Amino acid sequence: MARGAVNLKRLSQVLGLSPTTVSRALNGFPEVNEKTRARVVEAANRLNYRPSASAASLATGKARAIGHVVPLAEHMMINPHFSDFMAGAGEVYAQFGYEMLIKVVAREDEADVYRDFASRSRVDGVVVHGPVTNDPRIPLLNSLGLPFVVHGRCDDLASDYSWLDVNNRRAFCRAAEFLFDLGHRRIALVNGIEAMNFAGRRRRGYEDAHQARGVPLDAGLMFGADMVEPYGYRVARKLLESADPPSAFLVASVLPAMGVIRAMGELGLKAGTDVSIIAFDDDLSFLQAPSEGGGRGIPFFTAMRSSIREAGRRAAEILLERIDAPADAAPRQELWEAELVIGTTTGPLRQSAGGRRAFRV
DSSP states (O other), rough: TTTTOHHHHHHHHHTSOOOHHHHHHHTTOTTTTTTHHHHHHHHHHHHOOOOOOOHHHHHHOOOEEEEEEEESSSSSSGGGHHHHHHHHHHHHHHHTTOOEEEEEEEGGGHHHHHHHHHHHOOEEEEOOOOOTTTHHHHHHHHHTTOOEEESSSSSSSOOOEEEEEOHHHHHHHHHHHHHHHHTTOEEEEEOOOBBBBHHHHHHHHHHHHHHHHTTOGGGGGGEEEEOOOHHHHHHHHHHHHHHOSEEEEEESHHHHHHHHHHHHHHHTTOBBBBBBBEEEOOGGGGOBBOOOSBOOOOOOOOOOOOHHHHHHHHHHHHHHHHHHHHHTOOOEEEEEEOEEOOSSSSSOOOOTTSSSSSSOO
């Protein structure tokens, strides 16, 4: 509770009313007359009243909680993408008096958690993370009648549920085209796990750009795995020491992109001069570049930028709208475009006088 704030019990004592009456007045119940309601609201504002989620739950019949079911994974809970998303969502929940319930479970137990949420009314809605193509969680949640929003999409139609997604296919097509415009032709794709819908879309965007420019695809330059720093390092080290190394990397996250940078440093190569790198999702709280004026300076990575924290905020807003909407209300769906931000890690293809790559490793 904030300093100086009062709870429901204290507010009721000051007003000389029962806690139930005060709570019903604050939550808009029609049986409370307008004179009493106005008196309660005035006192609540004056005394800096802050409702608890449990008190609101008793008054409204809602759990005043939002569920986040996270499949057990080695890196999920410390992943800065997940942390920033949850921070953004948490700001909205706090603003509207909701608590956050996080359940970390084995993938095979996830459906049982949703059934438990619905049968015991433990949450008012859930956010679905990490959608895969034709995700079985969507028909399950629709059948349970539990309001939900998906962070991402599960298919191209995506018509019967609410979602918030980035245009991943277009983002990776634009990024590859930008590298082609700089003269690069051998562009390595360091993607996420391609069973995940977003990663599949990113690969298709990369392939779209190659097809549009008439550049043949090379399967030896395309990779997909858990987006952590060692993965980027291993791929970059292998490719850069090969007989025909790529001149650029298109990387699905700044975490493996940092691994690419580490491999380059060990080989004496400079990003933007010897090898170009474009990363995705660089707009993370721990990567804000300061400037002398106190704002943001020139970013290190050239990146397709989309704020994961803003996505968390918006997903939470959509879900709260769904919770309060009629059961037959149309789903809310938003597709965001990523912004290409030029940093220091891209430059024209560097060639020697003989026309071959200038560096040797």
